[in-house]
Amino acid sequence: MSGAPARHGGAGEGAARTSPLRALAELRFRLTLRRLRGRSGVPEIVARAVLLVMALPAGAAFALLAGTGAFQAVRGRGMPPALAAAALFFGVWQTWTVVAVTLADRESFDLRRLLVYPVPPAHAFAYEMAASYLGDPFALFWSLLLLGAFVGAAAARPGPWILLLALTHLLFAAGVVALVALLQEVLARLLRGRQARVLGVAAVYVGLVALLAWGSSAGHRALLRSLAALSSARWVAYPAALAAEAGAALYAGRAMRAIPWLAAQGVTAAATAWCAYRLALSDTRSGVEGGAARGASGGSGWRLPGRLGPILEKELKVLLRHPLVAVLILVVPAIAGVVGWRALPFIPAEAGEVVRALPLFGFALYAQLVTQAFWLNAFGWDRGGARLWFLVPLDPAEVLRAKNAATSLLSLAIFAASAAALFAAGGPPPAWAMAAALALHLGIGPWYRAAGNVVSILNPAPAVHSLQRGGNLAPASSLAGLAIVSAGAALFAPPVLLALRLDQPWLLVVAWAGLGLVGAAVRRAVLPASARLLSRRREALLAAVAGDGT
């Protein structure tokens, strides 16, 4: 009813009535502006600009590749149309969904806060979805890629059919955004109860062990054949499958055949968004925060020794009750299983043992990467509880040590599960590769934690214990994380080149273990300075995570 005159009061007769959604948009804009003008505004602006500068060329390069592929497919050169469309949509769908579910770091409104206003919840949810899309740098990247493919296809054969292709891309993007929202709601709901979470993790491990046992008795090839049969279940990835069918028909010049698939895209995207909305609404109205863990037992606690024991117990319990952790423990090994199944068999033996072990090394690093929201923002999760670290008679170094130990145990657990899944699907690696991967994972950890402590203290951000509502790292911390992860990877990369050149895989174990020992010594040496920094910066830290102002 935007533009209708107000019947009463303050706005005055005849004055234009404000649309609630416009007011929400203004609220969001002003909050962002206020944040950017605040204490951490300049680093945030710089970080966003740098991220954009980095994302745009990468996105443009991939867009160019996608455009070239689409151009050739439409012209009848290169890949067949069906394969080109499938590669584009399944590729984008897989990465978009996985990144959004495991590394969600988007800005969005909390539906619960909006219910108090006279805004239809469905409108607020639609607004939230749109805002999450616009505020997500990864979504910008995927959109650029889709745009590149669209431009390539349109340039290959200009004509009215490109309107249908544009619609295919738009419905695909809408379908993926809706599916990500639905997956986050479903995962948060499933993983809310501790028992459900434990059962879920147990089911994954039992499944992996069963696969291993069956694979060893029926033979590796039989296992691969049975898994390949699962590819017929591609409709599970329905936004990609439907878009691929529509895209293939359009690339091949059969526009009429694309229309039913387009209709199906529209219907499924709307149905998915509706399901996500209903789940979000019922969750919001239930009064339980998304992802809240329930039924935490009391008892006399864990028998962890020393002064660090109670802090470590607190840190581990908080981590284990976070829905993102449960998702990581389930999803990352699942990705490892897919890599073991689809990628490992295609690496030829002639490539050498080191190259064949690269996926394992990748997961050794990835397990550190996916936990960065916890070690780059160690105090953001404590919120008001962070006050306690400065009220109790504790050396701040002990707090940092316990926080580092907890996140290290978490990433180690994710890595162990991923390695197990990789072995189960792709066969066990040689002993040296396992030792090297462990040395890489454990060796790079102290470097990351040492740097992460400084970032956590200098740039804390209040984090939310929910899958649906992201924003767990400040942009400057995201950028710092990118730099830290890259620097760590660069530090640990030269031994790979040396091992390849000398054909001595065991070099990796020695080199990475050595770098790890140096890292542990560095972390130990800088810990007192980090602790002093923590003590000095306590006011700014509490202002950021606990809202303590003047």
Added chain:
Amino acid sequence: MLAIETQGLTRWFDGKAAVTDLNLAVPEGAFYGFLGPNGAGKSTTIKMLTGLLEPSAGRACVLGVELGSDPLTVKRQVGVVPDGLGLFERLSGSEQLRIHGQLYGLPRAEAARRADELLGVLELSDQAGKLVGEYSHGMRKKLALGCALIHAPRLLFLDEPFEGIDALAVAGIRRLLVGLVGRGAVTIFLTSHVLEMVERLVTHVGIIHQGRLVVQGALEEVRGSGTLEELFIRTVGEERAVPLGLSWLGEGPPR
């Protein structure tokens, strides 16, 4: 002996004074009510005395120990219910209490025993396994009070401890606190806006206004023949009248 003694304690925020030249003298064993209107500097003072904020100037001595020189010794002996509380939302109530006790050096079993006892006294036993994030505001306040007590401190800082707690629970907590002071077990430094209750509880009072301490002493002495509320209004300004206007109230919301 003084449990808290400050000299010239001052705190500035962005060039604006929140607390100026504060000279507190809180006798050991006292139940000290620290009063003042909103924004007067009460919470800032407690934050400085508990180590959450660094003073811009001045010194503070808590339980005979210079706060700036040996903060860990001071922290071991005090319990705090801070403004905004200091609870971890993803711990259960009993975990929060037990781990809190352990952080003060209590053995695990003893911390668990005291946690159970405190949960009973604070009427939270039924909710012991529930996550703190799911507690109501009043339940959190009670739990924070339990955390402040679990290591048997010699000095308690309570920032608005009764805000949001039901009347029955307030009565129970009041009895508990008065009993503790009566036994000489603890000194209490409390802020509250509920003047009637403060008047029934405290032995000493200090009133802070616009960052400056304007009244301090034993309750009987500073109150004289009037009430604490009268003293408060006399000290910090006449009762503010609700401004007239707001003529649009009653017209109903826009349709």
